[in-house]
Amino acid sequence: MDKLLDIRQISKVFGGVQAVRDVKFHVNTGEIVALIGPNGAGKSTVLNMVSGVFPPSGGEIRYRDISLTALKGYQYAGLGISRTFQNLQVFDDMTVLENVMVGFHSGTKSGLLACGTRLGRARIEEKGMRDQSHQLLEIVGIAEMAEQTAGSLPYGKLRLLEIARAMAVAPKLLLLDEPAAGLNHTETADLSRLFKQIQSGGTAILLVEHDMDMVMNVADRIVVLDQGEKIAEGTPDEIQQNPKVIAAYLGQEEAVV
Numbered sequence: 001m002d003k004l005l006d007i008r009q010i011s012k013v014f015g016g017v018q019a020v021r022d023v024k025f026h027v028n029t030g031e032i033v034a035l036i037g038p039n040g041a042g043k044s045t046v047l048n049m050v051s052g053v054f055p056p057s058g059g060e061i062r063y064r065d066i067s068l069t070a071l072k073g074y075q076y077a078g079l080g081i082s083r084t085f086q087n088l089q090v091f092d093d094m095t096v097l098e099n100v101m102v103g104f105h106s107g108t109k110s111g112l113l114a115c116g117t118r119l120g121r122a123r124i125e126e127k128g129m130r131d132q133s134h135q136l137l138e139i140v141g142i143a144e145m146a147e148q149t150a151g152s153l154p155y156g157k158l159r160l161l162e163i164a165r166a167m168a169v170a171p172k173l174l175l176l177d178e179p180a181a182g183l184n185h186t187e188t189a190d191l192s193r194l195f196k197q198i199q200s201g202g203t204a205i206l207l208v209e210h211d212m213d214m215v216m217n218v219a220d221r222i223v224v225l226d227q228g229e230k231i232a233e234g235t236p237d238e239i240q241q242n243p244k245v246i247a248a249y250l251g252q253e254e255a256v257v
Ligand SMILES: Nc1ncnc2c1ncn2[C@@H]1O[C@H](COP(=O)(O)OP(=O)(O)OP(=O)(O)O)[C@@H](O)[C@H]1O
Pocket: 014, 015, 017, 018, 019, 037, 038, 039, 040, 041, 042, 043, 044, 045, 046
């Protein structure tokens, strides 16, 4: 399998806090990798470095043959990396469909300004965007809510909306930060199926998640962080039996076993 994302010994220091230290792992094309660990282990910090929110203090992140470490956040457009956030980022007053269409703007040839003034190519692209946005809403299972304002959706559906929007750029790599947070058991199971479906379309997923049922169900491989360092990596079966992982989780409310 091809390495899509290669994280090479990255570190992050915030003031005096060493949030991440020499972490190394990779994600293959079309693979689902879960990044787990107790609270404060450094998972979100790794995701933020991969998605260009801030650079590593040390080490390198390679995506295909590009060094992400050298890029600014805005240079990520068009790379095929997309993400969702721990805290929902939807526009409450816009419709569900419009929220998904926002996700297309970085990928359109005419750009946001031309779309706004509805000139030639922009209009054509907008029709295309509407159709594709509808398809994405169908994939995540909320197409019947397309014309409702996003603010009227229940929490679980908003999570699906965020994923539909992240899919607008047809990502090769989807970064998900705690997508199951606040979801009930049925919603979590539905989301797990959706991730498998997204994977079958060729998209790789790097998933930060506390819900161990979801992680064990969907992940091909799991990377475990504790206090900023990688302590284990393996298949779900291997991780569930790893003594270091069990010890790291002792006293945490989310048990691995
Ligand atoms: N912007 C920041 N400034 C200072 N310290 C930070 C910052 N972001 C994270 N940290 C610290 O870095 C460490 C790792 O935090 P991080 O949020 O990456 O952990 P996490 O594994 O995602 O935790 P959780 O599961 O609770 O979300 C923590 O000690 C945290 O307080």
